[in-house]
Amino acid sequence: MADQLPNTPMLDELEKGKWPSFVKEIKTAAASNDMSKDLLGILEKSYSEKIGHWKHGGIVGVLGYGGGVIGRYCDVPKEFPGVSHFHTMRVNMPAAWFYTSDALRTIADIWEKHGSGLTNMHGSTGDIILLGTTTDELEPTFQELAQEGFDIGGSGSDLRTPSCCNGMARCEWACYDTMKACYDLTMHFQDELHRPAFPYKYKFKFAGCPNDCVASIARADMSFIGVWRDEIQIDQEKVKEHIDKGVDIVNDVILRCPGQCMKWDGKKLEIEDEYCRHCMHCINVLNKGLKPGKDRGCMILIGSKAPIVEGAQLSSVLVPFMKMEEPYDELKDLVERIWDIWCEEGKARERVGEFIQRVGLGNFLEAIEVEPLPEMIAHPRENPYVFYEEYYEEGDDDDEEEEEE
Amino acid sequence: MAEAQKERLTDIGPPHYQKFLPPVIKDNYGKWDYHEILKPGVMVHVAEGGDKIFTVRAASPRLVSIDKIRKYADLADKYCDGYLRFTSRNNVEFLLTDESKVDPLVKDLEELGHPVGGLGNAISNIVHTQGWVHCHSAATDASGIVKCVMDELSEYFTSMKLPGKLRIALACCLNMCGAVHCSDIAILGIHRRPPKVFDDILPKQCEIPSVVASCPTAAIRPASKDGKKTVEVIEENCMFCANCYTVCPAMPLNDPLNDGVSIWVGGKVSNARHEPMFSKLAIPFIPNNPPRWPEVVDAVKNLVELWAKNARKYERMGEWIERIGWPKFFKMAGIEFEKEHIDDFKFAGLTYKRSTHITY
Ligand code: HEM
Ligand code: HEM
Ligand code: HEM
Ligand code: HEM
Ligand code: SF4
Ligand code: SF4
Ligand code: SF4
Ligand code: SF4
Numbered sequence: 153m154a155d156q157l158p159n160t161p162m163l164d165e166l167e168k169g170k171w172p173s174f175v176k177e178i179k180t181a182a183a184s185n186d187m188s189k190d191l192l193g194i195l196e197k198s199y200s201e202k203i204g205h206w207k208h209g210g211i212v213g214v215l216g217y218g219g220g221v222i223g224r225y226c227d228v229p230k231e232f233p234g235v236s237h238f239h240t241m242r243v244n245m246p247a248a249w250f251y252t253s254d255a256l257r258t259i260a261d262i263w264e265k266h267g268s269g270l271t272n273m274h275g276s277t278g279d280i281i282l283l284g285t286t287t288d289e290l291e292p293t294f295q296e297l298a299q300e301g302f303d304i305g306g307s308g309s310d311l312r313t314p315s316c317c318n319g320m321a322r323c324e325w326a327c328y329d330t331m332k333a334c335y336d337l338t339m340h341f342q343d344e345l346h347r348p349a350f351p352y353k354y355k356f357k358f359a360g361c362p363n364d365c366v367a368s369i370a371r372a373d374m375s376f377i378g379v380w381r382d383e384i385q386i387d388q389e390k391v392k393e394h395i396d397k398g399v400d401i402v403n404d405v406i407l408r409c410p411g412q413c414m415k416w417d418g419k420k421l422e423i424e425d426e427y428c429r430h431c432m433h434c435i436n437v438l439n440k441g442l443k444p445g446k447d448r449g450c451m452i453l454i455g456s457k458a459p460i461v462e463g464a465q466l467s468s469v470l471v472p473f474m475k476m477e478e479p480y481d482e483l484k485d486l487v488e489r490i491w492d493i494w495c496e497e498g499k500a501r502e503r504v505g506e507f508i509q510r511v512g513l514g515n516f517l518e519a520i521e522v523e524p525l526p527e528m529i530a531h532p533r534e535n536p537y538v539f540y541e542e543y544y545e546e547g548d549d550d551d552e553e554e555e556e557e
Numbered sequence: 558m559a560e561a562q563k564e565r566l567t568d569i570g571p572p573h574y575q576k577f578l579p580p581v582i583k584d585n586y587g588k589w590d591y592h593e594i595l596k597p598g599v600m601v602h603v604a605e606g607g608d609k610i611f612t613v614r615a616a617s618p619r620l621v622s623i624d625k626i627r628k629y630a631d632l633a634d635k636y637c638d639g640y641l642r643f644t645s646r647n648n649v650e651f652l653l654t655d656e657s658k659v660d661p662l663v664k665d666l667e668e669l670g671h672p673v674g675g676l677g678n679a680i681s682n683i684v685h686t687q688g689w690v691h692c693h694s695a696a697t698d699a700s701g702i703v704k705c706v707m708d709e710l711s712e713y714f715t716s717m718k719l720p721g722k723l724r725i726a727l728a729c730c731l732n733m734c735g736a737v738h739c740s741d742i743a744i745l746g747i748h749r750r751p752p753k754v755f756d757d758i759l760p761k762q763c764e765i766p767s768v769v770a771s772c773p774t775a776a777i778r779p780a781s782k783d784g785k786k787t788v789e790v791i792e793e794n795c796m797f798c799a800n801c802y803t804v805c806p807a808m809p810l811n812d813p814l815n816d817g818v819s820i821w822v823g824g825k826v827s828n829a830r831h832e833p834m835f836s837k838l839a840i841p842f843i844p845n846n847p848p849r850w851p852e853v854v855d856a857v858k859n860l861v862e863l864w865a866k867n868a869r870k871y872e873r874m875g876e877w878i879e880r881i882g883w884p885k886f887f888k889m890a891g892i893e894f895e896k897e898h899i900d901d902f903k904f905a906g907l908t909y910k911r912s913t914h915i916t917y
Contacts, residue, residue: 168708169704169705171618171672171711172616172618172672174618176670199698199701200847202813203816204694206692207806208693209806215565244570244571245643246574247571248642250640250642252640253633255577256641259623259626269622270623271620271621273619273621273647276686283691298569301576302572303570315645320589321578323602324591324602342570346567363827365645366645430828432827433829500767
């Protein structure tokens with residue numbers, strides 16, 4: 153067991169201040185765990201030398217899975233044997249990160265027995281990150297978690313652990329059941345999640361409304377964002393209550409509306425819903441008075457990715473509106489068609505967004521059998537070099553086409 | 558061993574979330590009417606039938622020990638029948654039905670050193686990555702800078718005095734494991750020296766054609782040294798993206814003298830008002846200065862306060878800058894505009910000013 157903690161003058165500086173300290177967390181773990189003790193040592197070394205001490209990669213995993221474990225080795229194993237092997241396990245979190253205290257204790261107990269005692273709650277994709285263990289401990293950790301109902305998450309060229317906002321569980325704006333959809337698709341695509349067979353990673357994120365609290369538009373190959381397509385529900389009385397309580401409706405709401413589709417005549421709020429852009433601002437500000445409409449579903453956007461070019465890394469519209477109802481067959485079918493063409497034609501390490509950039513959205517749509525729509529573009533092309541695929545020859549018979557129909 | 562006899566389980570997926578929802582959520586699932594922020598870090602959701610759920614949101618360093626996880630669990634037992642959750646920005650949220658327990662819980666959390674806040678027009682937790690704690694690619698540490706920046710900005714977490722929401726994110730290299738590229742303020746670790754090629758180990762560890770193909774600027778070409786096949790880097794073409802290092806361990810870019818931090822501003826994810834936007838370069842380079850990175854902390858604080866002072870209500874950093882224009886922004890922020898601020902990659906021309914719409 154760990155006796156004395158290493159001398160860490162630089163890290164000690166990070167125990168000061170108002171914000172909770174990760175150094176305190178590592179020290180707490182280090183008091184009873186040699187791996188964490190050496191983590192403290194190696195981190196102090198990085199702080200004084202201004203360079204990391206982790207080696208590149210290494211393939212480790214559990215039987216039958218290709219993903220979910222990240223191999224980590226330090227480059228100074230003699231100095232810090234406790235972290236010579238320091239692999240990370242990603243554990244698929246429950247939808248929207250809800251837990252009971254018992255579930256948390258179960259995870260803590262398993263990780264006390266098998267690893268460093270350090271975690272990330274959570275990783276940026278959403279998994280419970282169990283930081284640091286040896287190869288031998290991976291399988292027992294996995295099986296003990298599994299007996300308690302937890303499975304590991306994605307890594308490598310597979311479906312990454314899907315994540316969602318808390319949606320209908322605790323938000324009045326959810327336009328579809330994000331947690332149910334996230335759980336359903338996660339279960340449906342278990343094989344794709346555990347056994348990397350894609351050109352590169354693929355992420356799903358489910359947000360209940362355009363506020364997008366899980367940043368799906370920036371961080372997911374496929375972003376599912378809740379929307380409505382009928383009228384915003386207005387309760388005029390409650391709108392007035394907001395105004396009585398000090399909301400400056402003209403400056404803070406009407407003039408901020410990107411659709412310029414709201415009117416206030418001093419008594420009544422009117423919205424030209426036809427021109428509403430579904431940005432959520434008015435609903436956010438007047439949250440008692442306004443609600444998304446009743447005809448609700450989701451917009452599907454694709455492809456956050458593609459370094460550097462302004463605009464290209466955000467997901468773009470693929471399906472302007474889809475009803476989100478179990479068993480989500482239409483959605484799953486669309487996903488399968490996308491994966492088919494991407495797996496067939498995508499290059500190694502080419503995200504679907506980059507793939508679309510390379511082949512062109514128009515061609516991509518054709519391959520997945522989706523009709524092109526004006527909702528998919530910010531504006532039509534400015535560039536007149538159009539690749540037409542066919543042309544007429546003199547003598548072509550106009551009637552031929554009609555006959556085919 | 559009892560466990561060994563159990564059937565080996567695979568592909569079971571995550572536990573069903575229903576197991577973890579408090580009864581008040583199960584009863585009112587999809588039936589919430591409205592919510593109100595009662596004070597910093599505390600909100601109530603009211604259901605159509607009148608049921609209420611109180612949420613207390615507290616800061617977390619994200620890197621937490623099992624000891625802390627158990628403390629969260631104890632607090633959940635003490636105040637919320639064991640129900641709690643974590644947020645997309647790594648805060649922890651306690652879910653209560655009894656309003657009278659809110660204040661005692663807040664007090665306990667503060668005593669535990671976890672400030673309560675992050676709701677409404679506030680700075681929430683900093684989404685961040687692994688850094689020197691766990692990653693080979695890091696140009697800077699993640700948790701350390703986050704700690705120092707939030708120590709300085711915690712008053713904006715525990716209050717709601719800002720004009721709008723402000724999201725800060727940090728990634729310790731361009732791989733960007735945290736989605737920093739759409740944040741009001743993004744802190745991004747960068748390398749500035751081309752990869753060192755370790756000719757001895759390269760042929761053993763890496764496939765030369767894939768290394769060559771990995772470079773987005775075609776700066777890598779096959780070479781041979783002392784009869785051994787390796788690669789060479791055309792240094793003036795290298796933009797330090799580390800794509801080559803990702804596929805080949807024999808080409809590290811990490812370098813204490815040249816690694817550091819860049820700062821980007823004006824991104825957003827939410828669709829509210831303006832469409833989502835990327836963050837844009839504000840400060841090209843600040844050297845690493847552990848353990849407390851004072852220059853980075855000052856730079857971030859300056860940007861936050863400048864925006865807070867000048868933005869209109871609800872205006873996010875990017876919306877504010879779009880209104881006043883970049884020249885004003887640079888002037889007001891006291892940041893020198895340099896060559897590095899001008900994009901020079903594919904389609905860079907789209908980022909040039911192509912009109913007379915300039916303020917003086
Ligand atoms: C060994 C070095 C690395 C470590 C320790 C590391 C660690 C992590 C962790 C813990 C997560 C969160 C995972 C989860 O919640 O499931 C993550 C996400 C991510 N990583 Fe890495 N990573 C590494 C290398 C890379 C590389 C080489 C790339 C890019 C080529 C990369 C890109 C990403 C991205 C884009 C995300 C997801 C961010 C999001 O969901 O918004 N990482 N990484
Ligand atoms: C009922 C109202 C809302 C609920 C229940 C809600 C819930 C959440 C939660 C739980 C988080 C994680 C926050 C954290 O840890 O600090 C979050 C993040 C976020 N929220 Fe909301 N939110 C609401 C309203 C809004 C509004 C009005 C906006 C925008 C105007 C918004 C935009 C965001 C954004 C951009 C994030 C950050 C996402 C990320 O980067 O991970 N949310 N929201
Ligand atoms: C969307 C596609 C385009 C549109 C709508 C467009 C439109 C125009 C218009 C309205 C003018 C002014 C004509 C006038 O003086 O009355 C013009 C001029 C010109 N365009 Fe285009 N154009 C397009 C694409 C192109 C392309 C692709 C090229 C060459 C590669 C081109 C080369 C020129 C040239 C050389 C002039 C004369 C410019 C001058 O007077 O200095 N245009 N174009
Ligand atoms: C502000 C500028 C930049 C933005 C907004 C940006 C954004 C992104 C995004 C969104 C991703 C996808 C992350 C994911 O996998 O989910 C990404 C990946 C990546 N970016 Fe950038 N990036 C920027 C600059 C750069 C630069 C300058 C380089 C290198 C010169 C670079 C290299 C990479 C690499 C290597 C990846 C991973 C590629 C892969 O997935 O194979 N990025 N970037
Ligand atoms: S994305 Fe929309 S529905 Fe989901 S939690 Fe945020 S505000 Fe609510
Ligand atoms: S949701 Fe946005 S676009 Fe639609 S009416 Fe409200 S403010 Fe205007
Ligand atoms: S951002 Fe870069 S350095 Fe940081 S954890 Fe991800 S890959 Fe590693
Ligand atoms: S760091 Fe990027 S640009 Fe430089 S050689 Fe490697 S792959 Fe090419």
